[in-house]
Amino acid sequence: xxxxxxxxxxxxxxxxxNDKEVKELVEEAIKIGISPIKxxxxxxxxxxxxxxxxxxxxxxxxxxxMIAAEIFKENIERLKPLLSIEEKKDKILGRVLIGTVKxxxxxxGKNLVAIMLSINGFEVIDLGKDVPTELFIExxxxxxxxVVGLSALMSTTMYEQKNVIKALENSGLRNKVKVIVGGAPVxxxxxxxxxxxxxxxxxxxxxxxxxxxxxxxxxx
Amino acid sequence: MNKFDFSNIKSKLQLLTKExxxxxxxxxxxxxxxxxxxxxNKEALKIFNENGFEVDLEKKIVKINEEAxxxxxxxxxxxxxxxxxxxxxxxxxxxxNVYYNPGSAAINILDIETNNIRKPTSKDLEKFSIIVDSLxxxxxxxxxxxxSDVPEIISDRYxxxxxxKNAIKPIITGAFTIDGLHDMVKMLKIxxxxxxxxxxxxxxxxxxxxxxxxxxxxSQNLIDCAKYMVPAEIVPMPLSGATAPVTLAGTIVQxxxxxxxxxxxxxxxxxxxxxxxxxxxxxxxxxxxxxPMGAIxxxxxxxxxxxxxxxxxxxxxxxxxxxxxxIVDIQAGFESSIGxxxxxxxxxxxxxxxxxxDFESCQSMEKLVIDNEICGMAxxxxxxxxxxxxxxxxxLIEKIGPGGHFLTxxxxxxxxxxxxxxxxxxxxRFERKIWIEKNHKDCIQRAKEIVEKILKENESKKLEKEKxxxxxxxxxxxxKKYGF
Numbered sequence: 062x063x064x065x066x067x068x069x070x071x072x073x074x075x076x077x078x079n080d081k082e083v084k085e086l087v088e089e090a091i092k093i094g095i096s097p098i099k100x101x102x103x104x105x106x107x108x109x110x111x112x113x114x115x116x117x118x119x120x121x122x123x124x125x126x127m128i129a130a131e132i133f134k135e136n137i138e139r140l141k142p143l144l145s146i147e148e149k150k151d152k153i154l155g156r157v158l159i160g161t162v163k164x165x166x167x168x169x170g171k172n173l174v175a176i177m178l179s180i181n182g183f184e185v186i187d188l189g190k191d192v193p194t195e196l197f198i199e200x201x202x203x204x205x206x207x208v209v210g211l212s213a214l215m216s217t218t219m220y221e222q223k224n225v226i227k228a229l230e231n232s233g234l235r236n237k238v239k240v241i242v243g244g245a246p247v248x249x250x251x252x253x254x255x256x257x258x259x260x261x262x263x264x265x266x267x268x269x270x271x272x273x274x275x276x277x278x279x280x281x
Numbered sequence: 282m283n284k285f286d287f288s289n290i291k292s293k294l295q296l297l298t299k300e301x302x303x304x305x306x307x308x309x310x311x312x313x314x315x316x317x318x319x320x321x322n323k324e325a326l327k328i329f330n331e332n333g334f335e336v337d338l339e340k341k342i343v344k345i346n347e348e349a350x351x352x353x354x355x356x357x358x359x360x361x362x363x364x365x366x367x368x369x370x371x372x373x374x375x376x377x378n379v380y381y382n383p384g385s386a387a388i389n390i391l392d393i394e395t396n397n398i399r400k401p402t403s404k405d406l407e408k409f410s411i412i413v414d415s416l417x418x419x420x421x422x423x424x425x426x427x428x429s430d431v432p433e434i435i436s437d438r439y440x441x442x443x444x445x446k447n448a449i450k451p452i453i454t455g456a457f458t459i460d461g462l463h464d465m466v467k468m469l470k471i472x473x474x475x476x477x478x479x480x481x482x483x484x485x486x487x488x489x490x491x492x493x494x495x496x497x498x499x500s501q502n503l504i505d506c507a508k509y510m511v512p513a514e515i516v517p518m519p520l521s522g523a524t525a526p527v528t529l530a531g532t533i534v535q536x537x538x539x540x541x542x543x544x545x546x547x548x549x550x551x552x553x554x555x556x557x558x559x560x561x562x563x564x565x566x567x568x569x570x571x572x573p574m575g576a577i578x579x580x581x582x583x584x585x586x587x588x589x590x591x592x593x594x595x596x597x598x599x600x601x602x603x604x605x606x607x608i609v610d611i612q613a614g615f616e617s618s619i620g621x622x623x624x625x626x627x628x629x630x631x632x633x634x635x636x637x638x639d640f641e642s643c644q645s646m647e648k649l650v651i652d653n654e655i656c657g658m659a660x661x662x663x664x665x666x667x668x669x670x671x672x673x674x675x676x677l678i679e680k681i682g683p684g685g686h687f688l689t690x691x692x693x694x695x696x697x698x699x700x701x702x703x704x705x706x707x708x709x710r711f712e713r714k715i716w717i718e719k720n721h722k723d724c725i726q727r728a729k730e731i732v733e734k735i736l737k738e739n740e741s742k743k744l745e746k747e748k749x750x751x752x753x754x755x756x757x758x759x760x761k762k763y764g765f
Binding site for chain 1: 703715
């Protein structure tokens, strides 16, 4: 099988959301010596893009996007060790650490944001739900992310977002990381009030805002 | 479906009980036997006379007994298949199948920019037919507009001529004159390669005149449809309190009488002639003297007589999905929704009305594309809740467990399109922020844009050249015949 045919097969099996087949094809591609960058760009990313187009056309829905993103992520993990340090840097837009704040068990919105970020080339560290402030601080120290995303679905838990930002200030981390907040009760005004850098209404918006925040970072 | 069988009635909505239907049926028979019905048509009277009915030739009254009614009902087909212009099966008129088509014969069309009405032209009807062909939940065309740019005497055949030349879906139509029907059948024969009686692509509405009369033209149309074996839809139009008793029950009795009399005539002329048990009743608006099609009582009469049609084992039809509002507004939306949904729950086979406002007088392309969504929702509703081992999803719920989510399960992908009705942009389900970004349009503005988009992206589906030529000839001859 020629390289091009194999890569196109990867694209097609991502569109078909056939996780097993994508995995097999990626292994085969590695075996016959297609460069990992090429597998990502002309196989996995291209497939994911096609899924995105089908979503825009109304043929695919959020679950299709999420499954495709999971397949994508899984295979990127397989290929990452094979990339050179330069390639890694090049491929990843930024590192985002994300979690639902303490006392809040809702994580659907946060998961959507995490997936949209992965699709768009961010490295996402997902701390899950009901994350205590101390754990956020600990993990930020460990991973040194560019952005921290704090999710809260309830008006009672959204105050935790404020607490995390305070804790960042107290531990001297606030200037090292951008903070975005989201969740049903969260508004732009609330984000400003608690001193967050950004607020997103939905997952697609979150990607845009994070991209903008990081661009400003670079300009500085 | 069996004839005279209550087990035919499997409607999700049943406004009449078995006992109610028995009472209405026996009341209708009593009226047909004792009082009879008037046919203002020599051929009809002759046919009844020759077949041993009690006919008063002077008063033009025919009395019809129970036996004759039974015989006619038994002869009439309980299933009618209507084909599209390409000869493909399109409508299966039986059981609780539901098909929608636009309200027909509007004398006005609404200008959405100004909310004024104007007289429709042939070009409007052509556009209208393109829109109908493109809408997924409007299953048939209707000769929806009475075009003002041709002489009235030939406008019945001219409407059909435009639809046949431009659209594929089957057509609900009707003639305004006796000659009109013959010309229309000629055109249909050409389009169907002379297989019209085997593969009908059109249904003709024939309307008795309440109370208890058939005009010369409609009697003749009914007789001729039977002769041609072309499906006829009997459309009684009792008006509660004016041309029918004020009680809904009394109106339904009279509706039954008028419908049965037509069925008997058609089955004597040609046993087995396809007949649809239809109607377009209304209550009379006692304050303003109008005929509200969106009134709840009007809709109740529709949903009730349809059950009687089902009891007889015949395909059914009704005029629902219309509104009395003068513009496309909230009233237009809710009145149409009630009719479209209750008609679907009753299992009425042909539902005519979408697009219509101002009683039965005005069509709106914008309302039609909105109504299309309501029809889609109604069709989803009657599909009901699918209960299978897989749909109950016990294993899946077990697997996901507390706190998980179902978004990335294969089960979700497999079922979502079957379970959810996915509306077009007519229905807004965006977040407010996105809605604002998309220029905060209301439903009517969106409908306007969708109409424009459909007309930009779709062309009329032209007929084969020779067929078109043959239709042109028929139309030209009828112009000549009336001296134009």
